[in-house]
Amino acid sequence: MNGLIAWLEKYIVPVATKIGSVRWLVGLRDAFITTMPATMAGSIAVLLNALLRDIPGQYHMDGFVNAMQPIIGVNSQVWTATLAVYGLIFAFTWGYNLSLQYKVEPLAGGIVTLGAFLMGLTQSAAATLTLGKALSGSAARILTDAGATVADKTVTTNAWGYFNFGAQFGSTGLFTAMILGGAAAAIYIWLMRKNVTIKMPDSVPPAVSKAFTAIIPAIVSLYAIGIFTYAWTQIFDGQVFLDWVNKTIQEPLLHLSQGYGAVLLLTLLVQLFWFFGIHGTNVLGPVLDSIWLTAQLDNINRFSQHETVRYLWTRSSFDMYAWIGGAGSTVLLLIAIFIFSKRADERAVANLAIAPGVFQINEPVMFGMPIVLNAVYFIPFIVAPVVMVTIAYWVIQWGWVSPIKVQTVWVMPPFINSFLATGFDWRAPLLQLFNAFIGFxxxxxxxIAANKINPNLED
Structure with a gap:
């Protein structure tokens, strides 16, 4: 055991430490965290509409649903301004948080990454009109000459100045926002740190001075992205950058994330990092959020639109089925201590840690027990989440429990969180309960074995 820990400490810890100190990854993690108010507001709206519209509608409670229409309409508005445009919101927080990491003007950084994201989207919309009868030859020629496409009883035309709201502003735009926004932010930050800026006198108000300081870096970075995206559409016959990113990068990664190997590897790495005192969920947060949170947001948006969800394993799946009470499912350890431990030190820590643990906060037990670098608890700390995630993964794959469809607050207690997150699937809390028994x-x-290690036992 000591040899294994020494090997991990020699080869794994330096890598984890280096990853956790990369400012780009920290900025990416913080960008996702900063969007939390919007994601929670939109998720509450989706949840309320499920309670007021979707579930009653299944039982033909049309009178109740009609009476709730004003509230349903308000919830739809909130969803439209939050989850439906999540990619747009993230595009700003990405540049803002990355600029904070490099200590340059953050508001301008957010504006730069937002603008860069918009340049990678479709800027025209096609409208199709179905006619009652086919047009005459002369009428069809007039429309064709104007740029429309006439076929049988339909007329299709394109209009510039419209973004594809549903297909681009939501979670489907995240990878484009990361790539184009990251490129724009890199140029902006480099120029700001090189002081390629407009200097204003000290007498100028700070807000004005900061705005002028960022002008040259912002212009250069936005024009660089503008040249790239324009050239892209010219070279690839009008294809926008977002469509290419989604097809060649985002969709393959999301598909890969649904494999058991990817889920198991991520779970194992988080546990290993945590054992050595490195916040595994934070260090790997960019991976968790950019891939599995993207899948989760796609599910939430599809669920709100009464569409079939596409992804069975999402970001919250880890928290609900593998990390009950935090990484390692340490709340189950606390319960075991209350029942079996005779050690006064462990019971004292458990008394203090149980309340935070119920709400998914396990730092008190991680560093107070401690679990970190505790050879006695290394095996269960690694094995319990691995076994639990394996059970949950295949149960969901086999269709016995619904996937995540609603975002819940991460500090929500077990059983309640899974019931709400799966759109009120009563089987989800049962899966959590079964996994809790296995982890325990x-x-x-x-x-029990730890009782024999400490000579100071409590009768």
Whole structure:
């Protein structure tokens, strides 16, 4: 055991430490965290509409649904301004948080990445009109000469100045925002740090001075992205950058994320990082959020539109089924300590840590027990989440439990969170309960064994 820990400490810890200190990854993680107010507001709207419209509608409670229409309409407005445009919101927070990491003007940084994102989108919309009868030859020629396409009883035309709201502003735009926004931010930050800026006298108000300071870096970065995206559409016959990113990068990554190997590897890495005192969920947050959160937001938006969800494993799936009470499912360890431990030190920590643990906060037990670098608890800390994630993954794959469809607050207690997040699937809390029993059974023997290690036992 000591040899394994020494090997991990030599080869894994330096990598984890280096990853956790990369400013770009920290900025990306913080960009997702900053969007939390919008994601939670939109998720509440989706949840309320499920309660007021979707579930009653299944039982033909039309009178109730009609009476709730004003509230349903307000919820739809909130969803439209939050989850439906999540990519747009993220595009700003990405540049803002990255600029904070490099200590340059953050508001201008957010504006730069937002503008860069918009340049990668379709800027025209096609409208199709179905006619009652086919047009005459002369009428059809007039429309064709004007740029429309006439076929049988339909007329299709394109109009410039419209973004494809549904297909581009939501989670489908995240990878484009990361790539184009990241490129624009890199140019902006480099020029700001090189002081290629407009200097204003000290007498100028700070807000005005900061705005003028960012003018040259912002112009250069936006024009650089503008040249790139324009050239892209010319070279690839009008294809916008977002469509290419989604087809060649985002969709393959999301498809890969649904494989058991990817889910298992991520779970294992988080546990290993945590064991050595490195916040695994934070260090790997950019991976968790850019891939599995993207899948989750896609599910939420499809659920709100009464469409079939596409992804079975999402960001919250880890928290609900593998990390009950935090990474390692340490709340199950605390329960085992209350039942089996005779050690006064462990019971004292458990008394203090149980309340935060119920709400998914496990730092008190991680560093107070401690779990970090504790050879006694290394095996259950690694094995319990691995076994639990394996059970949950295949149960969901087999269709026995619904996937995540609603975003919930991460500090929501177990059983309640899974019931709400799956759109009121009663089987989800049962899966959580079963996994909790399995995790408890893995932790318990090691808690009993720990009694023999400390000579100061409590009768």
């Amino acid at each position: 059974a893995i932790w318990a023997p090691f808690v």
